[in-house]
Amino acid sequence: MGDQERIEPRALLEKQQEDILQCPFPTVKERTNTLLRLKQMLIDHEAAFIEALVSDMRRPAFEAFSFEIALLLNEIEYVCRSLKRWARFERSYQFKFGYIEALRTKRSPYGSVLIISPWNYPLQLALMPAISALAAGNRCVIKPSEYAPATSELLHKVVSQTFPPELVSVITGDRQLAKQLTTLPWDLVFFTGSQETGKAVSQQAAEQLTPVILELGGKNACILDETGFSPETIREIVWGKFLNAGQTCIAPDTLFVHESVYERTLSEISAALLAFYGEFPNDSKDYARICHDRHFQKLLHVIAQGKVLYGGTYNADDLFIAPTVLTDIQPGSSIMQEEIFGPVLPVIPYTDLKSLLDQKVIQRDALVAYVFSKNKQHIEWMKNYMRSTTVSVNQVIHHGANPRVAFGGVGRSGHGSYHGKAGFLSFSYEKTDYNAYRYLHVSDKFPPYSDQDMRIVRKFRKWLL
Structure with missing residues (x-):
């Protein structure tokens, strides 16, 4: 052909x-x-x-x-x-x-x-x-x-x-x-x-x-509570976030970490990024680039809204932005409202998960919500809070590759x-072929109607209609 x-x-x-x-x-x-x-x-x-x-x-x-x-x-x-x-x-x-x-x-x-x-x-x-x-x-x-x-x-x-x-x-x-x-x-x-x-x-x-x-798109929150921390967990989260330089609609958008494991989490994130992409990620053959200049400029604005813990370097000629971790996010920043869609990970500490959910800083109708926890109550809180079609527990990204899982949004993340x-x-x-095979002519359904007709309908409504 x-x-x-x-x-x-x-x-x-x-x-x-x-x-x-x-x-x-x-x-x-x-x-x-x-x-x-x-x-x-x-x-x-x-x-x-x-x-x-x-x-x-x-x-x-x-x-x-x-x-x-x-x-x-x-x-x-x-x-x-x-x-x-x-x-x-x-x-x-x-x-x-x-x-x-x-x-x-x-x-x-x-x-x-x-x-x-x-x-x-x-x-x-x-x-x-x-x-x-x-x-x-x-x-x-x-x-x-x-x-x-x-x-x-x-x-x-x-x-x-x-x-x-x-x-x-x-x-x-x-x-x-x-x-x-x-x-x-x-x-x-x-x-x-x-x-x-x-x-x-x-x-x-x-x-x-x-x-x-x-x-x-959507701001896919990732919750890491005090029971969910491990070096292996951090590697999963980092992998999912920086896959395709963060340009993945189901990537973890923002990481919320319980304060008791916050410092260890930051340390493990840095270690994982160094292990994945080396000291100079611009030289790594395993790290992608930003697709076009307009999105590149948007991401530079995102980086300016917090304190750079890791990365932050960029090269406009190559559309390269290093894997970047942000802390101390400025209150009211657009980064807390808009999808990042790039290699920038805000890490935000929290004290109590119930209080965090009550603050409504997590977008309920994101494409997906991630929670890393062994606490069944915390997991149920997240499932009940989110309107997303998927809540993924102790794993990121993989649900999107499973043909048995419906992939779609709700509300601001889409429909269908x-x-x-x-x-x-x-x-x-759904298309229906409707066929009726008559064995008795019923004239009472035609006008003019009588009181007797009404009594029959009331008594035999399941078989008449």
């Missing part, structure tokens, strides 16, 4: 919608074959994708494979194993007065889906929702981020060589293209990105009455979820 020509967006949408009229419900076998082609595409072009990810963000090859390609391969295999079961018809029968009700329900695809993906994981976050969309029987158009140009162009090239445009297509361009796309009458829009842009996408989609799934079955359900809707 040759390269797709770069089709104008509206024409591409119309092409997909015409194809939907011809084949609205791809079979499970057809969907599985599509996913397996996607899997083979990733395998065949693995080296090229890793090279593109390294080019865009100086991404360590280990991270590029582990958190982009491997996650996608695992997701495809899990979905292919489960799809037949998820797509199965559900049947039920009910006896009514005068007829038998036969119901047959199944999940039906929305149709043509627009996926707008971000720059921080430019391959994974473009294709992960596409896996869910295709599994549910949709067609999809992917708009990757212009801030990851090498990955975006490669994705366009290999997708166009693998799939016809009426099934899967990638469109590259800037923000203006994204705005143009969201004004078109898609059947569903899936957006991953900032809260500000998510609001704009929702407003534009609302003009077309198009349903939207939003995967936004995907990964595994959650994605299959989000990219489809």
